[in-house]
Amino acid sequence: MTSLSLKGIRKSYGTLPVIKGVDLTIDSREFVVFVGPSGCGKSTLLRMIAGLESITAGDLEIGGKRMNDVDPSKRGIAMVFQSYALYPHMTVRDNMGFALRFAGKPKDEIARQVAEAARILELGPLLDRLPGQLSGGQRQRVAIGRAIVRHPDVFLFDEPLSNLDAELRVHMRIELARLHRELQATIIYVTHDQVEAMTLADKIVVLREGEVSQVGTPLQLYDDPDNLFVAGFIGSPKMNFLAGEVVDSGAGSATIALVNHGGVRLTKPLGGRLPQKGERITIGIRPEHFGEAGEGTDIVLNVDVAEHLGSTTYVYANAGGEQLIIEREERHMGDTDTLAVSISPEAALLFDSAGKRLR
Amino acid sequence: MNFAPLRRAGVYVFLSLAAFISVFPFYWMAVGSTNQSVDIVRGKLGFGGNLLVNFQHLMSQVDLYRVFGNSFLIAIISTVLTLAISSLAGYGFEMFRSRIRERIFELLLLLLSIPFAALMVPLFVMISRAQLTNTFTAVILPGIASIFMIFYFRQATKAFPRELRDAARVDGLKEWQIFLYVYMPTMRSTYAAATIIVFMNAWNNYLWPLIVLQTPDNKTITLVISTLTAAYTPDYGVILLTTVLATAPTLIIFFVLQRQFVQGMLGAVK
Structure with a gap:
């Protein structure tokens, strides 16, 4: 697995700065959660790591290599989107094997990888269904499966549980924690839900208006906040x-x-x-x-x-x-x-x- | 006093009338194709037994296979090219940010207001200078970059989930692969609706083929119908039979694609 480092990362749309200089190190196998209110730039930062948004200034390194201008598919990342982003015309099997197909992997290799991911996520009986025939939780698992088959160095999750109902969210949260332990993967996870952040993270990065407000373990942030914003944001009920x-x-x-x-x-x-x-x-x-x-x-x-x-x-x-x-x-x-x-x-x-x- | 039943009755009468006005020409066309010209002129509204005779007369006057072949060739190539170009343009306009994007798009929409009659002469001069008169290329070429279809595809692309494009980029697809393997299959309802519209327009196109197609061997079915009506004593049975035959392909395409057509017009992405 691989570490990540962000050095003075900035992003502007025209003259409007949205990420105002982020310095961050993420260790190998760490589960890092970006948390913050809507519009704080957490998803933008994740998309910059994924290569879906350009980096205006600063350096992004994954596994010690500068990745600023590298194609998303060559960064060693896999991403799970908020809306799952499953290809609606493809079966679960094809969705999961799609990236491998375009990476030129042989068919038997793809089948093996898909079967392995399906086993981990208990998706076996659903492999020949279309996304439209699945429930929200099942779609989410397929989206995670699509990420797993690529054996990425870093998993990126963009508010993956926000479309699920409360009960399923708790269930999937536990699933994600189990998956992290099983895969021993580096995970960057974006959420606005501080309960998700507290329960899943090894390290929480609290963002506010495009800047890092505080970085620390969940209990550090809870017990020892650096500022009023973090004190008010972390904890339910609020401070x-x-x-x-x-x-x-x-x-x-x-x-x-x-x-x-x-x-x-x-x-x-x-x-x-x-x-x-x-x-x-x-x-x-x-x-x-x-x-x-x-x-x-x-x-x-x-x-x-x-x-x-x-x-x-x-x-x-x-x-x-x-x-x-x-x-x-x-x-x-x-x-x-x-x-x-x-x-x-x-x-x-x-x-x-x-x-x-x-x- | 309760006016509801009266209002309901009024609605039924109005809808029945509208249905009659819509369907009667098709009925009359179908009936006419089975009758002699003289019966049609007299206003006979029942089916007759002259269908085969009319068909024989038609075959003796027109090389039907060739005419249908010409129409199909033009309509199919026009449809494929129009859909390919318009959907690419619509996708591009919606997906890529640019400062001048909206200006160009507004300019395109402005061009929609220029009637075809105003474009006919300069277009003919261009086609003629390119030595394309009396070719199918001359019929097909001016229509394939349809502004209306670009507008239609751009509007439909607004409903295309951008995260699908992002997911495909992370999966390693190039932009053209995203278009081909993700966008096109996802937007199939939009393509189905566009196919009906473009095919019908190309199939029914009369004025422009009339101008650029000059020899009988290149004529399309719409031009042949007009030729039949131009006879000294027009045989209405034959004309209506030809009309039935000319209408059939568009009807078939509509019925085959009607479910997707409705979804496509509603902007559904499934």
Whole structure:
């Protein structure tokens, strides 16, 4: 298998820049997920790696070779598309063997490769059907099979599960994880669904407006986001954000007043830059990190709705115009109108007015 | 008062009338081909027993095999070339980005507004200078780059999934291979609909062949029908029989391809 490196990759349509300088290294056998909101350039970046979009500037190397101007079929990649892109007039067998046919492989070799891919994906009984006669999940498996038969160095997946229903998506997600383990392949996977990113990835690349916002393992991004965008994007339910103002700063800590909660104070030890007194700060806290009242900085919230999911309960509450989600372990919250919770300094993440993390 | 039944009755009357107006000429043509000229002039509306006689008369006046051969040859070659060129152009216009693409396309659409009558004389001069008069090439050549068909194929190509082209590129196909092995089979409904339209136009074409085809051995079926009507005492039975024969191929093609025709006109990509 093969590693990839992107050095200062840029893409512009005329004067409009869409990828604004991406530097990234993807190791062999790594499952890397590009994630980000619609229009952030993740699919464009994937298509640039595939050779379906030209690279305006920078270097793309696959297996140590510069691939900027190499034909897509000669880059050692295979791609699975969002709409599956199966040739509608060909049977599953022909779809899977099509690339090999054009690569000039002998018929018995093609048949062997197709049979092997069909075995891995349990497509045997469907080989003589047309794509129109298959369900969404089956089509997706054929699209993956078409990629497998080529034995590519790198698999590229462009939002492959977004056309499937919720149940099938979970099933295919597990299938993909199994496939990655079985094939030991380098995979680059694009999705806007952060749950897919968290569950599948060895490494997540969060993109925003054509730039890499942060790269890291799923838990790194979850526990230790670099900025407000990543903190808000990764995690479901989302991280809560509370407005704060620095009232004291010095000696390795900052004291923040929660402006929408009666000015209650939170003192957070910081190792890096200390914010100025009076500076506006955003405090981020995950729904599961709120403590019982009395354990830290207490705030009182008005409960809107409590969702009982069985194992856990999500409380949707508000205070001072801020909407918050709190995860509780109690199965029954009762008909409480208010809820007192605490924020511990360890659980609270601070972000400056530019959205950059203060550590 | 409930007007619904009345409205429904009105719709039925209107549709029946429209159906009658559409079908009656075909019925009359079929009936006429089995009757003598005198019966047709008298307005006889039932089938007669003169079909074989009319056929014998027709065969004695016209080299039917040759005429049909000419018409088929022109229509088939015209259809194949028009479809090939127009679909290539439509594909190109839709698939490739260019700053001047839309300007060129608008210019082409503007050319659609020039009536054929205005083009006839310069076209004839060109054909004549190229020494192509009285050849099938002269009939076929001016029609094969049909602007309407380019427009039709471009519109239809908008429904062609671009990811299929991307998938084919990743699979190692060159652009012409994508066109041949992916685009054409995927767009077969569009091609079927275009085949009917282009074949019918080529088969029924009268004015231009009349101008460029000069010797009887090159005449097409539409020209022969007009020759038959030009006789001092036209034999309507023979004329209507020829019309039946001339209509048959287009009807057959329509019935064979009608399902794809409807899909193609709706822009379906399956």
